[in-house]
Each structure stands twice: as structure tokens, then as C-alpha cells.
Amino acid sequence: MADAAVPGSPGKIVKYLVCGCGSTGYNVVEELLKETDSILILDRDEKRVEDLRDQKYDAIVRDMKEPNAFDDLPVPEVIFVLSNDKDANLSAVRTTKAKYPLAHVIARAPDPVGKDMLENAGADVVLYPQEVIAKTAVHHIRRLAASRIARRLSALLGSWEGTLGIVAHTNPDPDSVSSAMALAAIAHDASGGKLISRILYDGNIGHQENRAFVNLLDIKMEKITPEILAACDHLALVDSTAPGSNNALGKEARVNVIIDHHKNGTHDTTKVEFVDIRPGMGATASILTQYLQELDLPVNTKVATALLYGIRADTRDFRRNITPQDLNYAAFLLPLTDRDILDKIMSPSVSQETLDVLGNAIRNREVVSGYLFTNVGYLRNRDAVPQAADILISLEGVNTAIVYGVTDTNIVFSARNRDIRIHIGKVLEEAFTGIGEAGGHANMAAATIPLTYFSMVKEKEELLDLIIDPILKKVRRIVGLENEAKHEV
Ligand SMILES: [Mn+2]
CATH class of the missing domain: 3.40.50.720 (NAD(P)-binding Rossmann-like Domain)
Structure with a gap:
């Protein structure tokens, strides 16, 4: 030797x-x-x-x-x-x-x-050998469970033919769109091409990064209509927990597949053939990546690029709600992606309207004791509202930013918060009780008031003033701002 x-x-x-x-x-x-x-x-x-x-x-x-x-x-x-x-x-x-x-x-x-x-x-x-064996045994059983669930999905899709409607959520984001693409790829492989997938959505693809995502990857999506729904033999939901929750389906719609990473709602899923809801995961795209990996399917560049971008977007550049599994799947996808396209999606040109909305948001701001309120007026693209909130929260002296505006169909409200004494999601929930839908986390939240009853009113901006004032008063009261003076920063 x-x-x-x-x-x-x-x-x-x-x-x-x-x-x-x-x-x-x-x-x-x-x-x-x-x-x-x-x-x-x-x-x-x-x-x-x-x-x-x-x-x-x-x-x-x-x-x-x-x-x-x-x-x-x-x-x-x-x-x-x-x-x-x-x-x-x-x-x-x-x-x-x-x-x-x-x-x-x-x-x-x-x-x-x-x-x-x-x-x-x-x-x-x-x-300590006994511990090594215990850990290895548990690791193997987890792997086994993961591969079993992927194979169960594949077997189910393989037993179907006709049309599979894959429903992304309303105003779909990259996580939901990429998950739909991956599910379509699995369905195609499992059924030998007998099951045709159609990716369906409602609302807008507003955020310029999301539009760049859909355009650059040439993703085929269709606006959901009753006719298309009637033509689907099976329905799958990706990135939302139940029919009717943030998607265009009615609450009673019968879905066959639900794959999601949001907290389980109250929806009864016992009749759904395949359910995989994992609230711990950073993105639904991670769950779909795991299926592709476990099924050993070749992942094409478009799907890989979309999934990686989906994981990145849902975890805010791998910084929020990220788990070691998400990172694992991102690492698996990385060599399969198109780097040029990824770069282009991540630095899209800002649309004129977004710039206008940001301008309005900055011009109209009012700041009281660290709370910033701003009215951006009428807008076509609602995604500009959270973007404005993201930017305004970074202003010096601002701990909570609340941005609102009106679209053709809704009054939209977006809030960002750095004040640890306040849970902004709960504040909005309380302020909007009985008037609209609201919710979110301690540091970010959103609310919507549908304009169904006011759709005949021509002057949307007047309507906004009319409706928003009492709500803002309520928000001020909840956070204890009633008697503070306004000043600008
Ligand atoms: Mn998601």
C-alpha cells in the first residue's frame, strides 16, 4: 500500500x-x-x-x-x-x-x-449509531411517502382522458401559473397525451414582472368562462385551497385535484380524489417540483424556469416562508432553467401606469405619527397598489403604509407595516367587517370592496372618497390615531 x-x-x-x-x-x-x-x-x-x-x-x-x-x-x-x-x-x-x-x-x-x-x-x-439508524429510517420513510403521493397523482391522471381544466387563482401569480404548467406536464406524461390540459384563470395578470413572466415563457392561459368549464371533464386547483376561495369557481364546484401550500380552510375535501395541501411549504411550485423529481420526468426548460421563478416569487427571493425543501427543489431546477429568460423577467420595464400610480401615491401621501395614508385614485391595474405600498413603507419615519385606489370593479386597499405593536392584517379585518374582504399578516395585508352596488356611478373617484372616509376613520380609531395631527414627510 x-x-x-x-x-x-x-x-x-x-x-x-x-x-x-x-x-x-x-x-x-x-x-x-x-x-x-x-x-x-x-x-x-x-x-x-x-x-x-x-x-x-x-x-x-x-x-x-x-x-x-x-x-x-x-x-x-x-x-x-x-x-x-x-x-x-x-x-x-x-x-x-x-x-x-x-x-x-x-x-x-x-x-x-x-x-x-x-x-x-x-x-x-x-x-451514535442507534441515532444514525433512527434518522436514516425516518428519512427513508419520508422519501417513500413523497414518492408514493407523486405516483398516486400520476396514476389518477393516467386513468383519465378528455380535458383537464387547471384553475390558477384570481390575478394569478408565478407560483400558481408555474404549478399549473407542471401539472399539465405530469398529466400529459401520465395519460400518454390522452388528457388535454387547459390552464384557466380569472382577473388580470397585472404586475409587470408577472406579465413579463407569462410573455417571455410564452405561457398559454385562457380566461375562464362557463363554456370552457362545461367542456372540462376534470378540474384541478393549484395554489388555492378550495373552490371559490380566490379563484373563479363557485363554492360548490366539484374539483378533482387540489394542490396548495396555504393553510387548510374549512372546505370539505373528502370527495376530492387527490388532495395535497402542505402549509409548511414556501410555494406550490416546490410541491410540483417534488412530483416531477419523484416521477423522474424530464423537465423542459420552460417549466423549470417557471417553477424556479414561482418559488423565488412566493418566497420573496428566498427570504420569506422558505423551508430547506424549497431550497432543495430550487437547486434541482436551477441547472434546467433558461438564465437569460430569468434575468429578463426579473428586470422588466415598469409600465407607464405603474409609474403614474407611484407618482400619485407619493404626491398624495399624508403622514400621522408614522402612519402613511395615500390615495392613488382611479387605476386599471390593481397590482400597482401593493407595489406603491412596498415602496412607501421604506420612507424614513413611516412605520405603516396604507395605499388605496379604485378600479372599475373594486376599491382596493393595500397595507405594509413595520410597527411590531400592530398586526395590520387584523386591523384591516376589523375595519372592513361587513363592508368588504380583508386579511393578511402582521406586516402586510390587503382589502377589497366590490363595487357591485355602485357600478352605475360614473365618477369612481368621488365614490372612493365617499366610501373610504368612514373606513379610514375606523382604521385610525383601531390603531389609536384619532387625535394626532397630520404632517408630511
Ligand atoms: Mn403560492
Whole structure:
């Protein structure tokens, strides 16, 4: 074997030093041999060492408990301490850590108490075999469950033919659109082309980044209509939890598949053939990526680029609600994506209307004790409202930004908050009780009042003033701002 591993040659080096060569040590040596033969074995059992030498291993007799056990050895890069004698292992870790401060030491703990002791003695990694087995077993069962659910979806889609309507949510975002694309790819593969998917949505694709996303990836989507719905043999919901919740379906609509990462609603899903709702995940696109991976499907560039962008967008550049799984799936997708397209989506040109809305928002702002209120007036693209809130919250002296405006169909309200004493989602919920829909998180929230009853009114902006004033008063009262004076920043 390697000359470097000859004992009694100080100054020479050896890659691995394996101390204690019972069954664990022997298995480690076998594993290491796949990489290098620069391995030196120490064991206190003469017979054992003789056997190892007969098998052409470099092995010497040493008792790890002896203070001079490591004298005259080549310098190791990595030391494995693997005997089943707790005291011997502890002594070997101490001696080798002192003698070879640059080497990594991996030690086996024969029991849980030994684990702490070996760690305290300076071992870089301590393995307690029973725990390793337990963790591996659980890991395998999770993998198994993941692959089983993917195969169940594939089998279900494979048993269908005709048209599958994949319903993205209203004003669809990249997570919901990319999830729909991936589901269409799985349906195509599973059914051998017998199941035709149509991606359906309602509302607008407003945000300029989202429009760039759909245009650059040439995504085929159709506005949902009763005729199209009637033509669908099966329906799948992606990125929303139930029919009628943030999608164009009626509450009673019968859906066959629900895949989502939002908190489970009250909807009864017992009759839905396939349900995978995982509130822990950062994006529905991550769940779909997992299916593709588990089913071992080739992922085309468009789908991969869309999914990665979906995960990125839903986790705000991997900063919000992100789990290790999301990162894993993003890493899996990255080499399959089109980097040029990703770059282009992420730096789209800002539309004229968005600029106008931002201008209005900045011009019309009123600030009271860190609360900013601003009216952006009439707008066609509602996505400009949260964008304006995102920008205004970054103004100095502003802790809470509330931006509102009116579209052809709704009064829209968007809030951002940095004041930890306030849960802005709950504030809006309370202020809009009985008038509209509101909700959100502690730091961001939105609300909508449908203009159904006022659709005949021509002057939308007057209407806005009329309706918004009492609401703003209510918001001010809830956050305790009633008597504060206005000033500008
Ligand atoms: Mn989502």
C-alpha cells in the first residue's frame, strides 16, 4: 500500500487514520478504499491486525489508551475513532486533537452519554449509531411517502382522458401559473397525451414582472368562462385551497385535484380524489417540483424556469416562508432553467401606469405619527397598489403604509407595516367587517370592496372618497390615531 502510510515515518502524511477496526471500523475502511488507499489502521488486538495485514491493509497494533499510542505515525488529515470502548475512544480523541490540531476527528459514541463527552473532548463529529439508524429510517420513510403521493397523482391522471381544466387563482401569480404548467406536464406524461390540459384563470395578470413572466415563457392561459368549464371533464386547483376561495369557481364546484401550500380552510375535501395541501411549504411550485423529481420526468426548460421563478416569487427571493425543501427543489431546477429568460423577467420595464400610480401615491401621501395614508385614485391595474405600498413603507419615519385606489370593479386597499405593536392584517379585518374582504399578516395585508352596488356611478373617484372616509376613520380609531395631527414627510 501507499508508502505514506508506513508507520514510524514522522513527517509523512496519511489521508485517513482509522482507530479501532471492529465491524464499524472495517466498514468505514471499505468505504474509504473507494476513494484512496492512503489509510492506516490502528487496533489493539494482535490477531485482528494480523488478519488485516493478510488482506493487504496497513495496520499496526496500538492501544489507544496509551499516551504514546500515536507516536511515530504519519500525520493524518482525518481521524476516525471507532472502537466500542468508550474510554479508549475518549482518550484517542483527546490525544489526537492535541497532537494533530489540523486534523478532523470523527468519533463513534458507544452510548448517548459518551456522545456529549466526546463532543466536549473536541471531536468534530460524533456519531451514535442507534441515532444514525433512527434518522436514516425516518428519512427513508419520508422519501417513500413523497414518492408514493407523486405516483398516486400520476396514476389518477393516467386513468383519465378528455380535458383537464387547471384553475390558477384570481390575478394569478408565478407560483400558481408555474404549478399549473407542471401539472399539465405530469398529466400529459401520465395519460400518454390522452388528457388535454387547459390552464384557466380569472382577473388580470397585472404586475409587470408577472406579465413579463407569462410573455417571455410564452405561457398559454385562457380566461375562464362557463363554456370552457362545461367542456372540462376534470378540474384541478393549484395554489388555492378550495373552490371559490380566490379563484373563479363557485363554492360548490366539484374539483378533482387540489394542490396548495396555504393553510387548510374549512372546505370539505373528502370527495376530492387527490388532495395535497402542505402549509409548511414556501410555494406550490416546490410541491410540483417534488412530483416531477419523484416521477423522474424530464423537465423542459420552460417549466423549470417557471417553477424556479414561482418559488423565488412566493418566497420573496428566498427570504420569506422558505423551508430547506424549497431550497432543495430550487437547486434541482436551477441547472434546467433558461438564465437569460430569468434575468429578463426579473428586470422588466415598469409600465407607464405603474409609474403614474407611484407618482400619485407619493404626491398624495399624508403622514400621522408614522402612519402613511395615500390615495392613488382611479387605476386599471390593481397590482400597482401593493407595489406603491412596498415602496412607501421604506420612507424614513413611516412605520405603516396604507395605499388605496379604485378600479372599475373594486376599491382596493393595500397595507405594509413595520410597527411590531400592530398586526395590520387584523386591523384591516376589523375595519372592513361587513363592508368588504380583508386579511393578511402582521406586516402586510390587503382589502377589497366590490363595487357591485355602485357600478352605475360614473365618477369612481368621488365614490372612493365617499366610501373610504368612514373606513379610514375606523382604521385610525383601531390603531389609536384619532387625535394626532397630520404632517408630511
Ligand atoms: Mn403560492
